[in-house]
Each structure stands twice: as C-alpha cells, then as structure tokens.
Amino acid sequence: PYIELSLGLLYLTNVFPILTNALTVVILGISSIGVIKSVLSKQKIKCACLGDIFNLPMSTVTIIEDVLMVLMALGMLYYLQG
Numbered sequence: 001p002y003i004e005l006s007l008g009l010l011y012l013t014n015v016f017p018i019l020t021n022a023l024t025v026v027i028l029g030i031s032s033i034g035v036i037k038s039v040l041s042k043q044k045i046k047c048a049c050l051g052d053i054f055n056l057p058m059s060t061v062t063i064i065e066d067v068l069m070v071l072m073a074l075g076m077l078y079y080l081q082g
Helices: 002-013 017-040 060-081
Strands: none
C-alpha cells in the first residue's frame, strides 16, 4: 500500500510523469501476476488495501484493478510519447 500511495502522490504532483507511469506498469504488473497466482491457487490472502478493515480477500476485483492500472499507465506512456 505504501508503494501505491507513493505512486498516487507522484500522479497528483505530476512529477516525472514518464517515470511515474513506467514504475506503475512494472510494479502493478508484478503485483497482478502475484494476485492471479494466489487467486488461481485458492489461497485466502487478505487484500493489502482494505483487507484488515473489512476482512476482504484478494479476488477477481483485485486482478481487474491491477490490470486496469497497468493499461491506463501504458496508455499514458503512449500519449506522453506522441
């Protein structure tokens, strides 16, 4: 959650937008692979964002969230390059 918070602050301040989007692709890409593995193996791991508060396990929603963030960051990298 702290890494995602840091990325969010970088997005809000618009500091180094190309680096911010590239880091988002790498970090959330790796994260989504881990989430997919845990969901497919039926592990009951709490979601990092609100898992302790709501007893929320990782699920398809977490996968969709991570993959959409990667796709949005890739879209922004394409936009910033063009």
